Amino acid sequence: MPACFVTGTDTDAGKTLVTAGLLALACRRGLTTLGLKPIASGSETTPDGLCNADALALQAQCHPPVPYATVNPYAFAPAIAPHLAARRDGVTLTLEALGERVRDGLALGRDLTLVEGAGGWRVPLNDTEDLAGLAGRLELPVILVVGLRLGCISHARLTREAIRADGLRLAGWAGSLVDPAFAADDDLYRDNLATLAHTLDAPCLGIVPRLPAGDPRAMAAAAADHLELPDVD
Template sequence: MSAFFVTGTDTDAGKTLVTSGLLARARRNGLTTLGLKPLASGCEATAEGLRNADALALQGQSHPAADYDTINPFTFAPAIAPHLAARRAGMILALDDLVERTRPLLESGRDLTLVEGAGGWRVPLNEHEDLSDLAVRLGLPVLLVVGLRLGCISHARLTAEAIQADGLRLAGWAGSLVDPEFASDAALYRDNLATLEATLPAPCLGVIQRLAAGEASAMAAAAANYLELPDGD
């Protein structure tokens, strides 16, 4: 059994695409899977309650199936920083609550469990705690999703340094091409990827090219074609 925390260089770096792609790759290999999104802002009201598109994508790649509240226990409607969304809802997020909901699921016996964060590594939960503290408390190795755009090398290296400074192992990184213009100069694009491979202290699990928008399960299946599973040791 392996479990990892998935973070990104920024908001919209491609965390959910990589996370769902890795889960789809694991399922393709005959493994059981669980994708968790403990905290999500930017949710839509439905007859069943607030629902987040990223959490639904992870739910769709969890096998055996898990109910939505297991995948995403803390939901907020505004698409803003989670601690601000919680404040608008009259709540104060607490690390202990996230740990209480997440830790038992790591012992559910799934072959691969991925816990996806929100935004980047230093997203606050409250005035004193960050979402990254969840990975620290759970002792999870980290997978970094690098949103491939101008500036990504510095963003990736700084995030990797912060992860290591918090005492966690960076187990791998994956690139997601979020800005097609970034790859318009093929030679320069290759040089940027080579720099990331040379400077990040973890193996590259793959680089996802720009995918056409589509149904979540189809995008996860397409992303899986670009990815290798991380080493759980």
């Protein structure tokens, strides 16, 4: 039952786009899929309660379908750091509670399960735990999404070092072009990608270009065209 934890070099690095794209690719190949986003801040009130757009994008790529609460058990309205959003709601986030929720998802036995984090690697859950600890607790290999923009090489290197320091395996990385200006000079852009590939020392799962905003299903399908599935057997 392959499963990976998806993290990013920063907030808005393209984690959800890459995660949804990988799930869409797995569906194309006839695999069952599950996308989990245990914590999401920046959620909106709906008739079904608080829902987060990123979590809904992952839910759309779950085959067979699952309830929203399976994908995103902790949703908070303010678009702020999850531990601060939880504190405002009087909720205490812990690795133990999150681990139980994710294990319930893993128990569904899907061919590919991707657990998307929030923000970057060291996002706090409380005063003593961070979300990276969830990947460690569940012993999940990690997929790193690099937001391709100025400064991404340092961010990617630091995240890679942190993942290694936590004793986890980097199963692969994917680039997401969040700043089109970063690719304006084609030769320099390719040199940057080559530096990332050398630095990260893990399989590149693909480079997703800047995609026009639109229907999440269509965006996931477009991203899938640029990605390969990780080898996590």
